[in-house]
Amino acid sequence: MEVRDVHYSHYGRMCPIETPEGPNIGLINSLSSYARVNEFGFIETPYRKVDLDTNAITDQIDYLTADEEDSYVVAQANSRLDENGRFIDDEVVCRFRGNNTVMAKEKMDYMDVSPKQVVSAATACIPFLENDDSNRALMGANMQRQAVPLMNPEAPFVGTGMEHVAARDSGAAITANHRGRVEHVESNEILV
Structure with a gap:
């Protein structure tokens, strides 16, 4: 590389x-x-936490470094959700340890914001x-x-x-x- x-x-x-x-x-x-830089100088990015009991997306936002993210399965932000914040599809496009893959919705830990x-x-x-x-x-x-x-700005x-x-x-x-x-x-x- x-x-x-x-x-x-x-x-x-x-x-x-x-x-x-x-x-x-x-x-x-x-x-x-x-992205933000944490107190140790590492760059973090936000993810929405998935409730492991209900498999629903929560309002909790966790900022993770690249090393921390390697331990979790992260769903894409455009994954389809129902009105209760649960994944609609049985298999979800996600990332795990730097690889794009498809996994069962029950395996999701986080979702992109x-x-x-x-x-x-x-x-x-x-x-x-x-x-x-x-x-x-x-x-x-x-x-x-x-x-x-612009001098004369327009929408x-x-x-x-x-x-x-x-x-x-x-x-x-x-x-x-x-x-x-x-x-x-x-x-x-x-x-x-």
């Missing part, structure tokens, strides 16, 4: 697409959308990414990072649902913690 190659332990931690072109390709990487957790915020903003050639996806991700705000015709996340995380957008109506705006305060 080359140092520049994508490794299975990068899943949900390092974006497999967003990397500079040229001599640094594969050497400089970006965190995936939901989102199909977008594999890629970075810039890559997740590329519409129809799964249909793009990998070279075009690489160029698109790099262009997204370099995007310049996009096509979106991916990640635009609000990028705006929120930029630190330039002001958000309220609770619903409300803007009553008054001054240069130093906004009254909601």
Whole structure:
């Protein structure tokens, strides 16, 4: 394996697409959308816990490192669930120790939180990414990072649902913690 190659332990931690072109390709990487660095410096990605007694997806979110993930069977985020959060199909597409496989639904330990957790915020903003050639996806991700705000912004015709996340995380957008109506705006305060 080359140092520049994508490794299975990068899943949900390092974006497999967003990397500079040229001599640094594969050497400089970006965190995936939901990844975080823990207190020991290891990159973790979130998973939804499966209740082993009921085989239902719970609201509990556990962040796992690549080493911890190797011990568990992880279902894909797009696995079909019923209204009670149980797997519909008897066999589920999943990952175990870095291999994609199909296993019985009773064997699932975790489920991905989102199909977008594999890629970075810039890559997740590329519409129809799964249909793009990998070279075009690489160029698109790099262009997204370099995007310049518009003078007269308009809502996009096509979106991916990640635009609000990028705006929120930029630190330039002001958000309220609770619903409300803007009553008054001054240069130093906004009254909601």
